[in-house]
Amino acid sequence: MAESLERFLEDTECVDWTDMLVTRETAQAITGCVTDEEKVKAIFEFVRDDISNAMNIDSVALPWTASTTIRAMIGNDDAKAMVLAAMVRALKIPAGFCYQRLTVVDDDSEGHYLHCYNAVYLDGNWVKLDASGRLGAKDVRFCKIEPDLAFIPREVYGECNVPGIFAEPYAPSVDVIRNAGSISDIIFGLPDSIDVEPDIKE
Numbered sequence: 001m002a003e004s005l006e007r008f009l010e011d012t013e014c015v016d017w018t019d020m021l022v023t024r025e026t027a028q029a030i031t032g033c034v035t036d037e038e039k040v041k042a043i044f045e046f047v048r049d050d051i052s053n054a055m056n057i058d059s060v061a062l063p064w065t066a067s068t069t070i071r072a073m074i075g076n077d078d079a080k081a082m083v084l085a086a087m088v089r090a091l092k093i094p095a096g097f098c099y100q101r102l103t104v105v106d107d108d109s110e111g112h113y114l115h116c117y118n119a120v121y122l123d124g125n126w127v128k129l130d131a132s133g134r135l136g137a138k139d140v141r142f143c144k145i146e147p148d149l150a151f152i153p154r155e156v157y158g159e160c161n162v163p164g165i166f167a168e169p170y171a172p173s174v175d176v177i178r179n180a181g182s183i184s185d186i187i188f189g190l191p192d193s194i195d196v197e198p199d200i201k202e
Contacts (some may be wrong), residue, residue, distance in 0.1 A: 005121060007167035007199055008094035014169055017086040019067035026087040040120055040127075041142040046085045048131035048140070051075060054183060056154055060184070067154075076186055077132040078116040079172055084131050085118055094121035096199065097169050098128060099162040100153055101192055108157040112192035113153060114173055119165045119200075126165060126200070150160040164198020 003197035011018045016024075029046040030039040052074040054061060059070045066086035069075035075083070081097055090094040096119045105109040118132035130140055140150050154161035176189040 004036055005094045006199065008096045008121065009089050009092065010167070011089070013170060014065050014174060015025055015086045015089060016065055016067050016089040019086075021070055022083075023090050024088050025070050026090045029087065031138050036091070036093055037144065038049075039120060040088055040093065040122060040129075043084060043090055044129050044131050044142045045086070046195060047080050048076060048133045051078065051080055051083060051133075053077065053133050055187070058135075059183065062177060062180050062183075064174060076177060076183075078169055080176055081116045082119050082131065082169060084120075088118075088120050090141060095119070095164040096167050098165055099170065100149070100151055100170045101158070101160050101162060102151055102153065103157050103159060110188075112158060113187070113190040114162070114170065114192060116173065116196065125176070128186050163202050165200040165202065167194060167199040170196070 007059045016022065018177040031040040033042050051069065054074050054076045059074050061074045062081055063069040063075050065081045069079040069083050080107050080140050085095040098117050100115040101112050102115045104113055117124045117132060119128050122144065127144050128149065129142060141148050153161055163193050172191045177186055180186045
């Protein structure tokens with residue numbers, strides 16, 4: 001298991017946890033925390049509550065790396081997940097990415113997109129965390145026992161949880177955010193399926 005977790009600790013272009021801004025915000029967020037669980041919970045609440053979701057406020061800021069998202073204090077679901085992963089990895093705790101296939105609107109008339117959230121390896125188990133804070137999801141809480149996610153997939157509309165945990169955010173999703181000129185480009189441009197195998201199968 002130790003070798004398979006190495007990829008979940010890497011510093012990458014998107015999850016740039018060695019950036020000085022990321023390490024500084026991490027240290028500030030975990031002030032007063034002692035255990036790894038306390039530290040991850042504090043980071044989760046910082047990302048959930050303090051970094052605005054660009055999809056909620058029609059922002060023109062479209063950062064796509066952890067450091068630029070912290071600098072702007074705004075980002076879409078994927079960007080916020082990159083921040084959480086980067087800050088947790090800065091503590092040498094493995095963190096990865098999970099996905100749900102969700103509808104773009106209330107039904108499936110406008111198709112689907114991939115919603116990104118996190119998995120963090122705590123006390124020998126993967127803990128699912130969704131700090132996106134979308135559409136009133138601020139009440140979604142840190143929970144080690146059962147995933148408390150912002151969205152519950154509705155099978156009738158073709159929504160589902162994508163199985164597995166990925167060490168890096170899905171590249172086609174990152175490309176959409178990187179090249180987007182507007183929120184609409186992201187909403188209608190994100191892929192609706194994943195064609196690569198997860199690093200951790202569930």
